[in-house]
Amino acid sequence: MGTHADKVDGPGSQSDDRVDVEQLDQVAVPPVTLQSFAHLNEKAILRKMDIRLIPMLALLYLLSFLDRGNIGNAKIEGLQESLGLTNDQYNWCLTAFFFTYAAFEVPSNLMLKRVRPSIWLPTIMVAWGVVMTLMGIVRNYAGLLSARIFLGVTEAGLFPGVAYYLTNWYRREEIQLRQAMFFSAASVAGAFSGLLAFAIGKMDGVGGLRGWQWIFILEGIATVLVAAIAFFALFDFPETATFLTEEERAFVIYRLKYQGQRGDDSGREQVAQADGFKWKYVKDAFLDWQIWVNIIVYWGIVCPLYGISLFLPTIIRELGYKSSQAQLMTVPIYITAAIFAVFAAYCSDRVGRRSPFIAGFLLVMAVGFAMCIGTDPKENPRVVYGGVFLAACAIYPAFPGVIAWLSNNLSGSLKRSVGMAIQIGVGNLGGAMASNFYRAKDAPRYILGHGLELGFIGGGLVASAILVLGYTTQNRKRARRIQEGALDSYTSQELSEKGDRAITFRYVL
Template identity: 30%
Template structure:
């Protein structure tokens, strides 16, 4: 640990008296070996070079981390599981007669899917701003309850106009779910810990494909659910389950460490201080909504490139979610509907395994872009198999390979944008931007597998080969740029750059702070 005098040398020559007092107070906390003073509002936890002013007991951190894992991850994971099921169950409903009963023809099904993404994209960033303003402990269960109700309403639609209407409303409420949970978890975890924790709820997307197929198969075995039959039962029953989980969420989710009833005061101080110790120039973990910081989060180079990568990846992920049942039907056309539903399950199980494995390795190695680069060729190989062969077994095998490479990007991309901004506000806007771009990819995916291209879907498979190839190129370029810019920043005199700036001006710099370094 650096001495008090050494820390004082990190003050900029132009620092104000108040700023010097703030640093001295933080240094006193270091000297005492506690995190309490640093955890308080108005105190800084790093020097101008981003080096932590506090050292933490690894054993105490491990105990705290496990406690946070147990109290936050299970609830958000279950809510996200049914969020994805309520979105993607339309693919299962299609196999069960939705198109026939609603009179959908030609491109009507693609239109229904697209309507969802229009509202989903438009409300992505506003939803995450609302999540920060209201507080995720209330916001996440509230929107979950809302889209559960909308899912139930889908069971009663009679034509294309009505189903387009409910899908548009579903998009409004689901828009805040993925970025909201990612932002929520960023309040609790260090940067290198975040990707793995994100994977523990994002894995629910591929598991929703697996569990959704099993659940749909079980529901379809029922003779009726009240007055509802066939595909209508899928929407109603799954929507009711979502509503029930949402009510539980109101009681189990805690906004932030400072209000967690299940943490002692010492644990609260440690939870706040360890997150704060990674934020150069920050005097508080939860800052107020601030336009400069919002823009810093959106327009960070790391956010822009990573969001573009997530856009390309989501063309594959969402395409599999919506069209896996259709693809399986072309591979096994003589099987029963229930058998076709069950054939969609195994690829998702494999995808779920890699969704957790790669972010876990990311946590251990504290790297993300290298896993972008490793995963892309796997997806490319799968689509090459689709394009090169018409053998059903080869094409079914390709779905396993694609799922193993594609699904991990959700956790990795959100963790990457969160790790490469500083303030809480910038994190919320960066994550919102990443997910917004991802869902533009989802919108594109709704038009990637077209009826006239059946059964081989050369257009859809060719498009996904192109996107995965572009991901590989963009990921390599991002890694090279981040390392080069870090070297450039190493040559900057931080004290000279910060001389004369107020603490507010320093905090508003965010990733433009000369002491900030990109985390590849």
């Protein structure tokens, strides 16, 4: 085993000459074959990475999702009445968040490529924590709308940044489980939000503030405090990870470099795209067909996701329950969804397939919303509750699946960074749409809202089929060309430059 690197830099440190994990040619690390690392315990190294990375990232995302979704909890604690908001004004406050959230995701991921994750991610976290705290002292519609706009700006970088960041540590067949463990924080946030809102709501009148104001203030302060810890607790990239030995770092970099590629019958391996910053790779991401088709699948999942996260307390309250009961009844839904998300991701990684799980969960979501739309909540409130329960338990496992599916099929560090930001940025415009699905005048059946969710789910199923067909066709063409000897026409550098468009690259189905 190698010895620990003689470095004094901590988790957040990084040498000035850091290279991307896919630029191993620039790193003088001897052994150069996989067999040279055979004596290392790969599972033990993965456990090290999981322990050091996932809990902190999950905590960051828990607070992110908590802070963007707690307006739904604040609403049933009197936010709308206190500020004198009309229903349309309240919905605009929900919608405005997603416009800036979508617009700033690509720029944020480009910044992440230039600034260390241990600096960039906590910095934007401090920013949105401050915005969230100030949201607790707004006095009117203009104040709340402005705060939601700035919350979108400051939160934009976290999810696409972390989703990309994880691909710099884990291979394609390992990534969904880690994405799910990270993303399951969203469902835990939903449960936690209900419990917190129930408890904080009891502070109504303390310090002359309403309960909904304390929800924003206390959760904003918690975000800033965790961000301060994150500056010291986050690690940057494998090549500077002090919790790994020098040999383990070399192994992690090597295994990431040689993934997703197929050679000829001699078993020749071809490296993934080695990309410094080039606008060519940014352009390639914007012009890649698979990203835009994947966004339709993403909408089929994210519209129901935000429909649930923003309106679940209200939907349950309209079934005839008190506000405090509605808050608590969201908890078992989110906890169960988190468990399903991790289990489904484990199974997906084990079989090496994404589309069957995504399509299956989309169908389950359709059944859940069909139960809601076809039932009178006054006569059968339990059926409606069961419908949203079923839908949520499919939404939260499907979401990390669609993120992992695209990341698996983008080769090149920069292209993947931009491509995932496009997917999540444009995809989250679905949140802007979903924030207007459930109108107060449609209560308690919300036929329009549930019907729109079903429409987007149907679009997601069609887009999934298109992706599978396109990937299968491309994989067969590339395999046939290699058999015909086309591989000899390319140099290793040419194949590396092509990234996921190289004939040696195979798409994950």
